[in-house]
Every structure is written in structure tokens, then in C-alpha cells.
Amino acid sequence: MNLHEYQGKALFAEYNLPVSKGKIIYSADEVTDACNEIGGTSWVVKAQVHAGGRGKSGGVQLINTPEDGIKFAEKWLGNNLVTYQTDAKGQPVNSILIEECTNISQELYLSAVIDRDSQKIVFIGSSEGGVNIEDVAKNMPEKIIYQGVVYGDKSLPDSALNIAKVLKLNDIQTNQFISMIDNLLRLFVEKDLSLLEINPLVITDSGDLLCLDAKVNIDSNALFRQPELLEMYDETQEDPQEAEAAKNDLSYVSLDGNIGCMVNGAGLAMGTMDTIKFYGGNPANFLDVGGTATQERVAKAFKIILEDPDVKVVLVNIFGGIVRCDLIAKGIIAAIKEVEVKIPVVVRLEGNSADKGSKILSKADIKIDSINDLADAAKKAVELAK
Amino acid sequence: MSILVNKDTKLIVQGFTGSQGTLHSEQSIEYGTNIVGGVTPGKGGMEHLGKPVFNSVDEAVEELDPNASIIFVPAKFCKESIIESAEAGIKLIVCITEGIPTLDMLEVKKIIDDLGVRLIGPNCPGVITPGEAKLGIMPGNIHKPGSIGIISRSGTLTYEAVKQTTDLGFGQSSCVGIGGDPIPGSSFIDMLKLFEDDDQTEAIVLVGEIGGNAEEAAAEYIKNNVTKPVISYIAGQTAPAGKRMGHAGAIIAGGKGTAKDKIEKLKECGVHIADNLVSIGSKVAEVLQR
Numbered sequence: 001m002n003l004h005e006y007q008g009k010a011l012f013a014e015y016n017l018p019v020s021k022g023k024i025i026y027s028a029d030e031v032t033d034a035c036n037e038i039g040g041t042s043w044v045v046k047a048q049v050h051a052g053g054r055g056k057s058g059g060v061q062l063i064n065t066p067e068d069g070i071k072f073a074e075k076w077l078g079n080n081l082v083t084y085q086t087d088a089k090g091q092p093v094n095s096i097l098i099e100e101c102t103n104i105s106q107e108l109y110l111s112a113v114i115d116r117d118s119q120k121i122v123f124i125g126s127s128e129g130g131v132n133i134e135d136v137a138k139n140m141p142e143k144i145i146y147q148g149v150v151y152g153d154k155s156l157p158d159s160a161l162n163i164a165k166v167l168k169l170n171d172i173q174t175n176q177f178i179s180m181i182d183n184l185l186r187l188f189v190e191k192d193l194s195l196l197e198i199n200p201l202v203i204t205d206s207g208d209l210l211c212l213d214a215k216v217n218i219d220s221n222a223l224f225r226q227p228e229l230l231e232m233y234d235e236t237q238e239d240p241q242e243a244e245a246a247k248n249d250l251s252y253v254s255l256d257g258n259i260g261c262m263v264n265g266a267g268l269a270m271g272t273m274d275t276i277k278f279y280g281g282n283p284a285n286f287l288d289v290g291g292t293a294t295q296e297r298v299a300k301a302f303k304i305i306l307e308d309p310d311v312k313v314v315l316v317n318i319f320g321g322i323v324r325c326d327l328i329a330k331g332i333i334a335a336i337k338e339v340e341v342k343i344p345v346v347v348r349l350e351g352n353s354a355d356k357g358s359k360i361l362s363k364a365d366i367k368i369d370s371i372n373d374l375a376d377a378a379k380k381a382v383e384l385a386k
Numbered sequence: 387m388s389i390l391v392n393k394d395t396k397l398i399v400q401g402f403t404g405s406q407g408t409l410h411s412e413q414s415i416e417y418g419t420n421i422v423g424g425v426t427p428g429k430g431g432m433e434h435l436g437k438p439v440f441n442s443v444d445e446a447v448e449e450l451d452p453n454a455s456i457i458f459v460p461a462k463f464c465k466e467s468i469i470e471s472a473e474a475g476i477k478l479i480v481c482i483t484e485g486i487p488t489l490d491m492l493e494v495k496k497i498i499d500d501l502g503v504r505l506i507g508p509n510c511p512g513v514i515t516p517g518e519a520k521l522g523i524m525p526g527n528i529h530k531p532g533s534i535g536i537i538s539r540s541g542t543l544t545y546e547a548v549k550q551t552t553d554l555g556f557g558q559s560s561c562v563g564i565g566g567d568p569i570p571g572s573s574f575i576d577m578l579k580l581f582e583d584d585d586q587t588e589a590i591v592l593v594g595e596i597g598g599n600a601e602e603a604a605a606e607y608i609k610n611n612v613t614k615p616v617i618s619y620i621a622g623q624t625a626p627a628g629k630r631m632g633h634a635g636a637i638i639a640g641g642k643g644t645a646k647d648k649i650e651k652l653k654e655c656g657v658h659i660a661d662n663l664v665s666i667g668s669k670v671a672e673v674l675q676r
Contacts, residue, residue: 114488116568116598119495192487222487224462251632255624266566266632267540267595270621271663274645277624278662286625288632319542319549321511321525351545352525374546375664 008214022099028073049091050237053083107200120148125163129200192222257282260305260314281382295331315381325357348377388515399424401458461485481507491569505571510563511541532557535581538593550667566633574604596622609655
């Protein structure tokens with residue numbers, strides 16, 4: 001689960017990490033008060049969306065009067081911001097972060113992730129901040145340091161020192177940085193983060209470190225023990241179908257093809273998409289209906305798939321493990337009737353009682369193409385989608 | 387021979403009396419697995435499926451002397467369950483549960499490595515040695531004793547590979563689902579090592595998917611250490627970048643972890659690629675020339 005910048009910064013502040021003084025607003029009326037409360041003569045206004053690249057797309061602006069901030073708010077609130085990280089539609093802007101203006105003397109980069117290989121939390125630091133870190137990794141790998149850390153480990157200050165050297169910090173900044181790494185690690189572990197990125201981490205003109213941006217992802221598996229973070233979930237930033245699927249405990253990702261897919265198991269769902277592609281078709285989605293595939297779940301899955309107007313045919317691929325395919329077949333028929341599916345449906349059943357299941361499908365009083373061979377089923381779906 | 391489990395496996399079930407534990411234990415017993423008892427805190431002293439129930443793994447170990455444990459407890463309690471079992475001296479733990487927080491697994495992994503415990507999973511279908519023992523949720527009837535070792539990150543994809551190798555008459559020595567999480571208890575390499583040393587295994591099928599670089603690491607290992615033919619299928623060739631495809635570990639991040647890169651690396655290291663999900667079995671036949 002992703003957080004907005006302002007939510008990430010609130011967490012940072014809670015963990016004594018240096019962030020700019022700021023205020024979140026939801027309407028243009030609030031701009032003047034917010035500017036007055038923050039004080040000063042210039043401010044930065046930042047559109048809050050779950051995507052990077054906001055600056056280049058006009059979503060971040062320096063303003064010298066509250067009136068300019070009102071104009072910015074009127075322009076963006078209720079509209080979509082398109083950046084290189086969003087799709088063509090963009091992400092809706094529902095709030096704007098107003099911050100005091102910072103005079104920057106240098107931009108650095110700092111992030112933390114869980115590294116699968118070393119099975120540690122790894123901090124990534126670079127003296128090249130404010131740019132795309134993937135580009136730095138490619139073009140100037142010597143300017144990046146990867147430092148694995150273990151929570152509770154006594155050598156944490158040494159790790160921080162190693163990173164500080166690559167960031168070329170002076171003694172005062174290095175001291176700030178050591179406590180910063182300690183706080184960030186505590187935040188990472190206590191709040192179950194999966195990713196934390198500060199790009200840029202800046203050195204201000206007075207020589208202090210400041211987190212100018214905050215990108216925070218939470219491990220979705222850990223939300224059960226992070227109720228206050230769960231409240232920060234912003235459904236408007238998600239694909240509406242994906243959000244609806246998540247509510248129903250279905251795993252759905254929308255794609256740009258026209259063959260809807262309903263599959264049990266994440267791996268098989270990916271394999272089914274690949275098989276469609278292999279035979280010249282284009283999958284409209286990834287959907288894992290789960291191991292049980294009851295009528296209720298199948299009906300919900302059909303509803304979500306059919307929300308996509310491009311879908312011309314649905315391929316259902318179920319490998320009955322513990323669940324019997326004859327029960328699944330009955331569930332599929334009932335679900336098709338319940339949802340009133342009007343487009344062709346191809347069903348491939350394999351595994352436990354697959355023969356019985358196919359018989360039930362072929363005798364149904366609605367038209368279903370029941371094909372037990374996955375290759376043939378995929379070919380049929382591709383043909384029907386043309 | 388086989389790997390990890392066989393007819394001498396004495397299994398206890400953690401989360402024995404819950405709905406998942408009950409359902410799958412029944413099926414495993416029916417398959418012939420030697421389940422000697424189970425653990426459900428607060429239900430010690432009762433009998434379930436004709437087997438004794440204990441309050442803790444320690445008590446079960448004392449009474450039953452098991453050599454393996456399978457875990458069906460809810461994700462939020464799994465960390466404690468795995469550690470409890472490892473500290474009680476069980477050397478093979480299979481964790482089926484999906485949805486364990488990644489940071490919990492970082493902690494677990496360190497402890498089991500220090501104790502020399504083998505953990506399969508979490509978020510996996512388990513391990514089966516056809517005809518001998520089934521520690522997991524896979525349908526027993528699609529398996530057949532034979533010569534192919536199967537390792538996979540996905541449950542239902544494993545079943546496809548199993549079904550295809552059964553239909554063509556090869557059968558399986560053992561099948562292991564290592565699970566779809568970013569921090570699995572055991573890696574492809576751990577299992578490749580075991581299959582390479584197993585006399586019954588003639589060829590190995592490795593079913594991978596997008597995300598991370600476990601397949602690339604496996605490829606490198608195969609090149610240097612595995613003499614048996616390895617056939618691989620990688621799922622997610624059509625997956626978009628940056629989206630989590632069901633499994634927590636299946637995400638292409640920063641242009642890394644794509645199916646294309648994995649396939650290229652595997653090919654480079656001498657692994658035979660099944661370019662389509664439906665051709666895993668026929669690729670095995672082609673490689674073994676049967």
C-alpha cells in the first residue's frame with residue numbers, strides 16, 4: 001500500500017526526522033490561512049498523487065503570494081495529474097501540500113528496501129539526488145552505496161558512516177545522519193514498510209539535512225497490525241476495478257487486451273495470460289479467483305472483468321486441486337446466469353473430477369465452450385476475441 | 387530415494403483442529419502420510435482425526451518424536467509457530483500459510499538458518515513424494531511415482547507440470563513448492579542441490595515466475611553444479627512492470643525481474659526452456675529423448 005507524500009512526512013515527523021513545515025489543504029479556500037500559518041514570503045505547493053515525476057508535469061510550483069497558490073489549487077484540485085509514471089488518464093488530485101520554501105545547497109538520495117538476496121534491510125545512498133536513481137545506477141554506479149543493516153545491530157553507526165562518506169557529508173551533517181538512519185530503520189521496522197525513498201534528501205543553505213520528499217510503501221501483509229496506516233489508504237489513487245477486486249479479496253490487475261481471464265492461483269493466472277499471448281491474443285487482465293472458486297467468488301470475478309468494456313470473451317482456467325471441478329462447474333453456470341454474462345465464455349477445467357465438471361458445463365442451458373486442453377481453450381478464446 | 391519426505395516421515399500438524407488443518411490433514415492421511423498428531427494451543431488432551439492434540443510443539447515432540455511439521459495457522463501467528471517448531475528441534479517445517487509480513491520472515495529466516503532447520507514455504511503448496519508422503523495441499527491423485535523432480539514458486543503451476551509429466555508416463559521423484567513470497571525459507575538452489583544428489587531423479591523441472599532474481603541465481607548454480615538436465619518454464623511473460631501479480635514476490639521492479647531476462651540467463655546456463663505452459667511435459671520428453 002502506498003502513502004501520499006504528506007502522510008509519509010507525518011510519519012517522518014513522528015520519528016524525529018527533519019521535514020519542512022507544511023500544511024495539507026483540500027480546497028482553494030484554505031490556501032491563504034495555510035500560507036499565513038506556515039509564515040514566510042514564499043511557499044512550495046505540491047499536488048498529492050501516488051506517482052513520481054510531479055515536478056516535470058506542473059504538479060509542484062514555487063509561489064510568492066497566496067493568490068498564486070489559490071490559482072494552483074483551482075487548477076489541480078478535482079483534476080488529474082499525468083506524469084511519466086501514471087497512465088494516460090493520470091491520477092486524481094484531491095489534496096495539496098503547502099510547505100515553507102527551502103534554500104537548497106545540495107541534493108542527495110536515500111532509500112531503504114528489503115533485499116531478497118542478502119535477506120536484510122538495505123539502505124541505498126547516493127550523492128546524486130533529485131534525479132532518477134535507476135539512471136544513476138546505470139551511468140554512475142560509483143556514486144551509489146548499498147548498505148545492508150540488521151535491526152538491533154550494534155554496528156548501525158558504522159553502516160551510517162559508510163553511507164555518509166559516499167554522500168560526502170561534513171562532521172555536523174554526519175552526526176545528524178547517524179541519528180537519521182537510526183530513526184529511519186526504527187520507522188521501517190515498526191511500521192512494516194516495504195520501501196522508503198527520500199529523493200531528494202537535501203542539504204539546506206544553513207548546512208542541515210532535510211527530507212524534501214517522502215515515498216513510503218507499506219507491506220500489505222502487515223496491515224492487520226498497522227490500523228492507523230490502513231486509515232491512510234486512498235482508494236481514489238487505485239484503478240477502480242483493482243480496488244473493487246481487493247475489497248472482495250480477489251487479486252486483479254487490469255491490462256490492455258480484450259480476453260478476460262479468470263484463473264485459480266497467481267502463477268497459473270500469469271501462465272494463462274502468457275498462453276493467450278503465445279497463440280496471438282491479448283489478455284485484458286490478471287485475475288486470481290483463489291483456491292475455492294465458489295459461485296459467489298466467480299460471480300464477483302465476472303462482474304469485475306466485465307466492467308472493462310474492451311473484454312470480448314472470458315477464458316476461465318481452473319485447476320481443481322482439493323476443490324472438485326464438478327462443484328466449480330455448477331458455480332460457474334450459476335454465476336454466469338446471476339451476472340447475465342452476454343459475451344462468450346470458454347472454460348477449461350483440469351484436475352479433481354474435471355470430466356464430471358466438463359459434462360455439467362456441456363449440458364448447461366447456456367452456451368459455454370468447455371475445452372479441457374489448455375492450448376485448445378486459449379486458441380478458442382483468441383479466435384472468439386477477433 | 388526421493389528428497390525431504392518419504393514413508394518414514396513422522397509428521398505433526400500445527401493448526402491441526404482449524405478448518406484448513408483438518409481438511410488437508412484428512413487428505414494427507416488418506417494419501418498414506420504418517421501424521422502422528424497435532425498442535426492447537428488450548429486444545430491439548432483431545433483427539434482429532436484419531437490423533438492426539440497437544441498445546442505446544444514441545445509437548446508433541448516429547449510424546450511423539452516427530453521429524454517434520456506442517457503449519458496451517460493464520461498469517462499473524464506464523465512467525466511464532468515456525469520459531470516454536472524450530473526451537474523444539476523439528477528439522478523440517480513446511481508452512482502453507484499465505485500473507486506473512488515480510489519483516490517477520492526476515493526474523494524467522496535468521497533463526498532457522500542458525501538452528502540448521504529446513505523451512506519450505508511460506509505461501510506454498512508443500513512437498514510430496516508420490517506414493518509415500520504428502521505434506522501439503524496439492525491434489526494427490528495427479529502425482530505418480532517416477533523420475534522427475536519438480537521445484538516451483540507457484541501452487542497451481544506446479545500442478546500443471548505434475549499433470550503433464552504424469553500423463554506422459556514420467557512421474558515424479560518429489561515435488562516442492564518453495565512459495566511465492568519475497569523471502570522464502572528455501573531457495574531453488576537448496577532444492578537443486580537435493581535433487582542433484584537424489585538417485586531417483588533423472589531430470590529436474592524448475593517452474594519460475596517474474597520478480598526477484600532467484601531464477602538467475604539458480605541458472606548460475608545449475609551451470610556450475612548440476613549435471614542432470616533441467617527444464618524450465620517462467621510465468622509472467624506478459625506481466626506489466628510495477629504491478630504485484632498476486633504473489634507478494636511477483637513484481638517487476640525498476641525493470642528488473644522480467645521473464646525475458648530470466649529466460650535468457652537460464653538458456654545461457656544450459657537450461658532447456660519450455661516456451662509455453664502447455665509444453666512443459668513435451669519438453670521433458672524431448673530432452674530425455676523419450
